[in-house]
Amino acid sequence: MSFSTSQKQLPIQKQLKSMTLNAVSVGYEGQPIVKQASFELKEGQIGCLLGPSGCGKSTLLRALAGFETLMTGEIRVDGELIASEDRHVNPEDRHIGMVFQDIALFPHLSITENIAFGLSAWPKSDAQERVSYLLNLVGLSGFESRYPHSLSGGQQQRVALARAMAPKPKLLLMDEPFSGLDAKLREELVPDIRDILKHEKMAAILVTHDQMEAFAMADQVSVMSAGEIHQTGTPYNIYHDPETRFVAEFIGHGDFLTATVCGANCVHSDLGTIRGDLDHGFEANQEVDLLVRPDDILHDDDSEFVGMIESKFFRGSHFLYRVKLSSGKIVFCFASSHHDHAVGQEIGLSVHLDHLVMFPR
Numbered sequence: 001m002s003f004s005t006s007q008k009q010l011p012i013q014k015q016l017k018s019m020t021l022n023a024v025s026v027g028y029e030g031q032p033i034v035k036q037a038s039f040e041l042k043e044g045q046i047g048c049l050l051g052p053s054g055c056g057k058s059t060l061l062r063a064l065a066g067f068e069t070l071m072t073g074e075i076r077v078d079g080e081l082i083a084s085e086d087r088h089v090n091p092e093d094r095h096i097g098m099v100f101q102d103i104a105l106f107p108h109l110s111i112t113e114n115i116a117f118g119l120s121a122w123p124k125s126d127a128q129e130r131v132s133y134l135l136n137l138v139g140l141s142g143f144e145s146r147y148p149h150s151l152s153g154g155q156q157q158r159v160a161l162a163r164a165m166a167p168k169p170k171l172l173l174m175d176e177p178f179s180g181l182d183a184k185l186r187e188e189l190v191p192d193i194r195d196i197l198k199h200e201k202m203a204a205i206l207v208t209h210d211q212m213e214a215f216a217m218a219d220q221v222s223v224m225s226a227g228e229i230h231q232t233g234t235p236y237n238i239y240h241d242p243e244t245r246f247v248a249e250f251i252g253h254g255d256f257l258t259a260t261v262c263g264a265n266c267v268h269s270d271l272g273t274i275r276g277d278l279d280h281g282f283e284a285n286q287e288v289d290l291l292v293r294p295d296d297i298l299h300d301d302d303s304e305f306v307g308m309i310e311s312k313f314f315r316g317s318h319f320l321y322r323v324k325l326s327s328g329k330i331v332f333c334f335a336s337s338h339h340d341h342a343v344g345q346e347i348g349l350s351v352h353l354d355h356l357v358m359f360p361r
């Protein structure tokens, strides 16, 4: 998406410089749901809370918005304490915008009126200018006097985004905003919305259980399980350098090979001796589980290590083979779709890893 719009900067809110969560616990009826959550979001960054259903993502987002009080810990925005056990700044005073899954546009208001909803305190001409700027930004110029029911789901979500961004909040919170949309629309809308937020230099936090959405949208992802943040990092880091077993298994497809440490950067495994490029810090002869992803295991006719294809999945440009090793371990392996092997056939396998991700057994 390209942006040709310009708008004078209205001095409503200063942009967020940083938001820090320090050991935040939140719960209901005295029971903690989110436990000891910590991370920092910097100016213009898009963060993401990623985790399975029920892990506490929305609860944490609601605490950021001010709809839940903290049991322990603190939240600071630009150094100012906005939430702790003893302090609770009300939602309307946090200058935070929200976009939800169920869109929730006002059906009886036009698109212009929807977007202008939070601008009642603005001078009329500034509000008009802001609305037309945002309509242009979200690609909906010409829709000013239409009503929500006459827009597609994707268009409605763009209006919801424009409405939330209109008062220039310091931070935009988005709770599963794309989950009601079909896959194709989501694929188009996610990068567009990222571009719009970046163009506005607006910090945001997305809640999702969909890692592809998280990767496409976020600069920084916090992976949650059972109320705890296991790791916060770039999408690249959490995929390639998971710090816990949960992150290794939840992000991408991960299998574990049984292995024995044989040196500072090497292990013996069912698929031979594997060397990494960093010292892994494990003791010699220690038994470990070595993370291997389907793209780490290559179909290799010259390899002495073989596995039997148990099932296969055609993915267009490649096959994903589910392969049983002689030890009985199951691993997944990508191969070009020109390598079309039958279920039951044995194929040679070799492992190619840059660095070894291991967990003690």
Ligand SMILES: Nc1ncnc2c1ncn2[C@@H]1O[C@H](COP(=O)(O)OP(=O)(O)OP(=O)(O)O)[C@@H](O)[C@H]1O
Pocket: 028, 033, 051, 052, 053, 054, 055, 056, 057, 058, 059, 060, 209
């Ligand atoms: N108002 C509430 N009162 C009591 N328990 C609640 C309340 N809201 C949520 N919970 C519980 O807190 C836990 C976490 O819910 P939450 O909605 O934060 O998870 P989530 O990760 O956002 O899940 P999902 O992806 O399914 O929306 C769940 O067990 C839920 O039942």
